[in-house]
Amino acid sequence: MDTALSILADGLAHELRTPLSTISLNLQLLQEELQTVVGSPPQADTALNGKAEATLKRVCVLQKEIQRLEEVLSDFLRFAKGGSLELLEQDINQVVDEVIDFIAPEAKRNGIEVVRDYAPDMPIARLDTGLVKQAILNIIINAQQAMPQGGRLSVSTSHKEGHVHIGVTDTGTGIPRHHQDKIFQAYFSTKKKGTGLGLPTAKRIVEGHGGSISVESTEGRGSSFIIQLPLGTEPLKPFPPKAD
Ligand SMILES: Nc1ncnc2c1ncn2[C@@H]1O[C@H](COP(=O)(O)OP(=O)(O)OP(=O)(O)O)[C@@H](O)[C@H]1O
Ligand SMILES: [Mg+2]
Known part of the structure; x- marks a missing residue:
């Protein structure tokens, strides 16, 4: 903005x-x-x-x-x-794990099995930990909300060609195809008490780090969000990203 x-x-x-x-x-x-x-x-x-x-x-x-x-x-x-990023070298697995530790008790209470699948050899990335945690949390909260009867939440980390990937997969309701291009728009929500700012905020944070978020979803089966972040070798975009 x-x-x-x-x-x-x-x-x-x-x-x-x-x-x-x-x-x-x-x-x-x-x-x-x-x-x-x-x-x-x-x-x-x-x-x-x-x-x-x-x-x-x-x-x-x-x-x-x-x-x-x-x-x-x-x-x-x-x-x-937005604001300015406070970039520090971080162990991605640790960042992800701290978010999972935070949500795990509630997930368990709601009948959600949490699976952690972290690559053991993750490189160090330069991140604003607080903001990246917020982005991951927003995606995980959605995943939980998509599984009101319980299910499985899998969180994975991996890396490839100068990027790290954080994957969040749920076995929830899935996202109808005609909604999939709207979910990152501010104020788009299908929830009674949703503000529709969770995913736009996550996107903004990730893009501020020079990364991207992608989604694959099948209605009735679940969704998979992947956050891709550069390892810090690429020049970082200003945060918040300037409107064109
Ligand atoms: N994992 C998911 N499974 C199913 N639908 C999802 C999932 N993640 C997002 N959505 C859809 O995308 C919409 C937008 O998500 P977003 O997080 O931006 O807003 P919200 O969750 O509705 O409200 P809030 O501002 O409280 O996060 C949701 O209302 C929902 O329809
Ligand atoms: Mg949300």
């Missing part, structure tokens, strides 16, 4: 953050006040008690929605702003 848009995004986020935190703070106070009424002895006014309980539930719904708005805003900012 160009600088003008990035400044605009920053301004918008700032304008929204302030009222959002005021609303959030007041809802918190309201919740505490209602809790004291609900928690008061039953001999107190029971009608009032019941009303307070119903209102408390509504306040909780509002709080959840505010939290969601804050998350959407953070996702948007992360996508819009």
Whole structure:
């Protein structure tokens, strides 16, 4: 995104953050006040008690929605702003493994078997670890969400001709052919609570490193995403990539 848009995004986020935190703070106070009424002895006014309980539930719904708005805003900012890459020489297997360790407990709870298939002789790559982890995580979260009844998540690493590859394969719903060219577009989502920024963010991060993401998917069988990153011998593109 160009600088003008990035400044605009920053301004918008700032304008929204302030009222959002005021609303959030007041809802918190309201919740505490209602809790004291609900928690008061039953001999107190029971009608009032019941009303307070119903209102408390509504306040909780509002709080959840505010939290969601804050998350959407953070996702948007992360996508819009980019920033400069902090490149360090990294062991790809270790980077991938840290993401897997992070998601493994939840995957297990959801009946997802996690298979790690790392090439033992991976070369060192120059990466911004935090951002690359974010990109891998976004792809893995999608994979998990595509397997609500459980399944298998395979994560692999390999290298070839000056590039490293990180593969994420799931046995989930798959992506319909007519969606496959849209999934990297900002705000394209087929999910009730999706913002549609997960894959565009991942793409932006990977392209910022001079790499690319490809996908192969069959409806009803699953999807396979491959992140390809250069080993750092090629000149790195500016991050965020400049719009042509
Ligand atoms: N592994 C996958 N299996 C099936 N569909 C997928 C997979 N990965 C992505 N998709 C499709 O691509 C769409 C876009 O994904 P993206 O991660 O950008 O947004 P999202 O997951 O909908 O929302 P969020 O912003 O919360 O990530 C998804 O809504 C889904 O339709
Ligand atoms: Mg997603």
